[in-house]
Amino acid sequence: MPAGQTRCVPEGATLIVEDIEIKKNGQLIVCGTLIVQGDFNLNDNGSSVWISPTGSLHVQGNSNINAQVNLYNYGIFTASNLNLNGGNSAFWNIG
Numbered sequence: 001m002p003a004g005q006t007r008c009v010p011e012g013a014t015l016i017v018e019d020i021e022i023k024k025n026g027q028l029i030v031c032g033t034l035i036v037q038g039d040f041n042l043n044d045n046g047s048s049v050w051i052s053p054t055g056s057l058h059v060q061g062n063s064n065i066n067a068q069v070n071l072y073n074y075g076i077f078t079a080s081n082l083n084l085n086g087g088n089s090a091f092w093n094i095g
Contacts, residue, residue, distance in 0.1 A: 001026045003044070009034045011054050019061070022047040022069075030055035030075070037061070040079070042069045051075040065089060 001007055003023035009015050013032035020036050022028055024044035031052045039061040042049060045068040051057050056076035063079040065071055067086025073093045084091065 001028065009055070011052070022049065030057050032056075034058070035060070039064065042066065042071060044069070048072070051077055065091060 001020065001022045004025045006027040006029065008029040009032040011031040014035070015032065016035045016037065019038035021041040021043065025046035026044070027047070028049045029052070030050065031054055033055070034057045036057070036059045040059040040063045043064060043066045048070040049057070049072070051073045053074045057078070059079045062081045062083060064083045064085065066089070068088045070090040071077070071092070072090070077093065
């Protein structure tokens with residue numbers, strides 16, 4: 001996903017992708033279902049992912065959450081391999 005952009009998976013939609021890398025200050029909002037068949041990379045400063053109460057994010061590869069990024073889960077988040085690296089990051093699991 002390009003730097004500084006916001007993308008959304010709308011409620012009721014199912015999106016299947018190979019890999020995702022969210023660039024600097026990018027924001028992904030998941031209100032539907034997102035299935036990542038490969039790796040999910042939340043690597044760059046200011047990147048964030050929001051999973052709404054109706055949303056679900058399923059990662060079949062590696063989930064890499066690195067320095068100064070945020071993941072807010074109010075729905076469902078599943079990962080086969082979760083890597084939390086660096087400091088000043090937030091992983092809120094409320095779902």
